[in-house]
Amino acid sequence: MAGCRPCYSRNWVVAGLSLALAFGLAATAIAQQGQPASQDVPPVPDLGEPQGLLPEPALVERAAVFADRYLSGGGSGNGFYVSTKSPIQGAGWISLGPGYRHWYKDDQVFIDGSAGVSWRGYKMGQAQLEFPKLLRSRLVLGTMYRWQDFRAIKSYGVGPDTTEAALSTYHLSSQNVVGYATVRLQRWLNLNSSLGWVDPAVRSIGGDEPRFLHTETSLVADTRDYPDHPTSGALLRVAAARFSDQDAGLYSFQRFESEAAGFIALADSRVVIALRGWLVTSNTHDGQFVPGYLQPTLGGGQSLRSYEDFRFRDDHMLLGNLEVRVALMTHVDAAAFVDAGNVAPRVGDLNLDKRSYGGGLRFHTRRATIVRADVAHGQEGWQVRFTLSEPLKLSRTERRTAPVPFVP
Amino acid sequence: MRRAHLILIAVFAVTTAACAKAQPPAMQPSAPVAGAVLWVEPTDLATRDVFHGPWGQENAPNSADTFRYVETKRSGVNRGMTVKDSQGREWSVKTPFPGNLDSEAPVEVTVSRLLSAVGYPQPPVYFLPAFDLKDDLGTRTLVGGRFRLTHPSLTDAGSWSWAENPFVGTPPYQGLLVMMMMLNNSDMKDRNNTLYQRRAGDLVEQWYAVRDAGAALGDTTRWAPRTNHIESFERAPFIVGVNQGHVDFAYKGAHRDLVDDRISPADVAWISNWLGRLSDRQWRDAFRAGGYEPAVAARFIKRLRDKVSQGRALDYSWRKASTGSSAEAARAGQ
Numbered sequence: 001m002a003g004c005r006p007c008y009s010r011n012w013v014v015a016g017l018s019l020a021l022a023f024g025l026a027a028t029a030i031a032q033q034g035q036p037a038s039q040d041v042p043p044v045p046d047l048g049e050p051q052g053l054l055p056e057p058a059l060v061e062r063a064a065v066f067a068d069r070y071l072s073g074g075g076s077g078n079g080f081y082v083s084t085k086s087p088i089q090g091a092g093w094i095s096l097g098p099g100y101r102h103w104y105k106d107d108q109v110f111i112d113g114s115a116g117v118s119w120r121g122y123k124m125g126q127a128q129l130e131f132p133k134l135l136r137s138r139l140v141l142g143t144m145y146r147w148q149d150f151r152a153i154k155s156y157g158v159g160p161d162t163t164e165a166a167l168s169t170y171h172l173s174s175q176n177v178v179g180y181a182t183v184r185l186q187r188w189l190n191l192n193s194s195l196g197w198v199d200p201a202v203r204s205i206g207g208d209e210p211r212f213l214h215t216e217t218s219l220v221a222d223t224r225d226y227p228d229h230p231t232s233g234a235l236l237r238v239a240a241a242r243f244s245d246q247d248a249g250l251y252s253f254q255r256f257e258s259e260a261a262g263f264i265a266l267a268d269s270r271v272v273i274a275l276r277g278w279l280v281t282s283n284t285h286d287g288q289f290v291p292g293y294l295q296p297t298l299g300g301g302q303s304l305r306s307y308e309d310f311r312f313r314d315d316h317m318l319l320g321n322l323e324v325r326v327a328l329m330t331h332v333d334a335a336a337f338v339d340a341g342n343v344a345p346r347v348g349d350l351n352l353d354k355r356s357y358g359g360g361l362r363f364h365t366r367r368a369t370i371v372r373a374d375v376a377h378g379q380e381g382w383q384v385r386f387t388l389s390e391p392l393k394l395s396r397t398e399r400r401t402a403p404v405p406f407v408p
Numbered sequence: 409m410r411r412a413h414l415i416l417i418a419v420f421a422v423t424t425a426a427c428a429k430a431q432p433p434a435m436q437p438s439a440p441v442a443g444a445v446l447w448v449e450p451t452d453l454a455t456r457d458v459f460h461g462p463w464g465q466e467n468a469p470n471s472a473d474t475f476r477y478v479e480t481k482r483s484g485v486n487r488g489m490t491v492k493d494s495q496g497r498e499w500s501v502k503t504p505f506p507g508n509l510d511s512e513a514p515v516e517v518t519v520s521r522l523l524s525a526v527g528y529p530q531p532p533v534y535f536l537p538a539f540d541l542k543d544d545l546g547t548r549t550l551v552g553g554r555f556r557l558t559h560p561s562l563t564d565a566g567s568w569s570w571a572e573n574p575f576v577g578t579p580p581y582q583g584l585l586v587m588m589m590m591l592n593n594s595d596m597k598d599r600n601n602t603l604y605q606r607r608a609g610d611l612v613e614q615w616y617a618v619r620d621a622g623a624a625l626g627d628t629t630r631w632a633p634r635t636n637h638i639e640s641f642e643r644a645p646f647i648v649g650v651n652q653g654h655v656d657f658a659y660k661g662a663h664r665d666l667v668d669d670r671i672s673p674a675d676v677a678w679i680s681n682w683l684g685r686l687s688d689r690q691w692r693d694a695f696r697a698g699g700y701e702p703a704v705a706a707r708f709i710k711r712l713r714d715k716v717s718q719g720r721a722l723d724y725s726w727r728k729a730s731t732g733s734s735a736e737a738a739r740a741g742q
Contacts, residue, residue: 041471041472041538042471042472042538042539042540042549043538043549044537044538044551044552045538045549045550045551047504047506047507047508047551048507048508049507049508049509061509062629062631062632062634063632064507064509065509065510065632065634065635066631066632068505068507068509068510069485069505069632070485072505076480076482076487077482077483077484077485078482078483079483102482103479103480103482106478106479107479107480133544136544137543137544137545138544184545186545187545187546226506365505365506365507365509366505366506366507366509367505367506367507
């Protein structure tokens with residue numbers, strides 16, 4: 001325990017700085033985008049999208065109309081739906097399954113249940129009950145159960161110096177039940193807390209994995225205009241989590257995360273600069289370890305895009321992304337990006353030595369990236385990716401269950 | 409891997425089948441319903457206030473008001489919410505998608521004004537370009553849209569079927585279908601029709617209203633039809649000919665079976681004659697009510713009046729052609 005004190009101190013300094021940054025940037029963003037209620041007839045907020053460098057063909061615009069109506073909603077309707085959420089990177093380009101959701105009593109009660117199977121046979125199911133408008137919408141309480149079965153997750157061993165030849169796969173299934181609460185301090189500022197039970201099993205090695213009691217607390221400041229296709233605003237998140245091994249106690253650990261993303265619109269929003277930084281650190285007591293499937297990882301379409309999914313993992317991880325998007329057409333952007341980061345066994349050893357450079361095209365509506373194609377190059381060659389989501393979506397800010405396995 | 413693909417395809421097939429809609433039955437008039445109203449002759453058409461509509465200014469929302477959020481709209485593909493104003497009146501608000509691509513809100517108000525102007529009953533709907541909304545977390549200004557009042561004299565009694573109702577085959581019913589063709593309403597689902605119980609003292613009427621006609625004023629392609637899109641609306645043809653006494657429409661929407669081989673030139677002329685009696689100002693007011701810029705409104709009005717002229721001429725042309733010897737003349741009215 002005593003040997004971990006410097007690590008704790010460093011993590012809390014990082015967390016504290018992030019928190020201060022969060023308040024500062026979020027307050028600035030709010031001041032810039034806030035539209036206080038008027039005393040008279042209100043002005044009409046600008047709704048339009050910027051025209052790109054090229055005129056948009058009618059077919060592309062019609063595709064945007066279709067996508068806006070049927071693919072960008074983000075799930076706000078009552079009733080049955082087709083769940084298309086891809087459960088994890090590496091699961092294949094699409095997942096499908098039935099779902100049902102319903103809000104009751106003026107949106108005071110929400111239920112949701114869905115199941116799905118991905119292109120590569122990954123399966124998952126989940127059920128959720130939530131009370132989102134307690135204490136005049138200041139408090140959200142909920143519970144969620146999630147079952148998942150991922151048959152071939154890539155692993156290359158531990159550390160930043162593993163080789164591509166070390167590739168193996170493992171079959172991970174898990175169950176997770178969680179209770180959660182969110183205190184809405186402001187429209188853009190949430191304090192989240194959760195307590196859950198995680199029961200993982202790595203089938204390919206036949207070993208009995210420990211069961212975990214999982215707790216997490218996070219503070220999220222989010223002023224992005226549209227989380228699925230942000231063009232302005234910022235997101236800052238600090239989180240502390242604990243996984244307590246309920247069997248032998250060998251795999252108990254703590255995790256600290258600091259993450260910031262900013263989106264700056266230039267030239268009447270025809271150019272958007274996106275920046276993201278993410279630090280994940282783990283702490284263990286002497287003689288304890290972070291299980292491999294819960295170690296931070298890098299590689300894939302939302303971290304280092306020229307590397308394979310889950311290419312690197314270790315106890316600590318650092319990642320930075322810079323992306324410049326230019327509106328080719330109203331609904332088609334060209335993007336150039338640089339990703340840099342690394343994993344390390346010690347926080348002090350983290351660096352940005354693993355890098356990806358590349359470019360891509362994105363088809364989007366005002367509120368969601370529908371599909372993107374990225375070509376990236378790095379030390380391990382080229383990767384071409386087609387993905388149905390925003391590269392900097394940061395969906396973990398909406399996640400309620402524990403991340404098993406860790407997904408960058 | 410192949411097994412996973414089969415499972416995926418099976419899941420897709422099952423979920424798609426579960427979401428699929430049943431085909432509408434053959435059209436037939438249903439038994440008469442006491443107090444049923446589809447259309448009332450607009451004897452005062454020339455003096456109707458088409459900007460405020462049949463419910464007048466007294467039932468309009470106050471654009472300077474601060475509305476209280478009640479709940480989010482949870483049905484259909486359009487965004488919306490329920491709000492209350494400072495007088496306690498409840499409003500259903502339909503708002504545009506971010507990006508303002510093909511917003512249905514202005515269309516719905518304008519179409520409602522045109523329908524009510526020529527005698528089809530409509531609920532109280534209005535358009536606000538922006539409004540202040542107060543919820544538990546504060547007050548902010550939002551992009552506006554269509555505001556539909558929950559009026560105490562109107563009770564929503566569910567939907568009614570295009571294919572089976574007491575008015576099938578009557579001139580007002582046929583004329584209503586033609587009007588949907590003129591407006592290029594690409595979403596003629598029964599669910600968009602509302603049966604209202606309208607109370608006026610002891611009198612209770614059953615209003616058969618086309619309520620959600622926002623998917624109009626564009627084109628009618630099967631895949632992603634444009635809505636509220638003047639270029640598409642100007643390009644889209646209206647009538648392609650007359651075949652064995654029935655009008656062939658250029659309409660390509662999902663519910664074209666409602667008009668295929670069912671509409672006569674006289675039906676087209678009937679509604680065209682009513683629409684043709686609207687004044688320039690009434691046409692402009694219908695589009696002003698939906699918040700349209702005058703220049704855009706003028707283009708929509710021109711195209712619509714062209715269709716009205718085509719429709720008014722159709723019956724005469726058809727009769728003349730059908731008494732002549734030339735089969736080619738039967739393509740009159742184009």
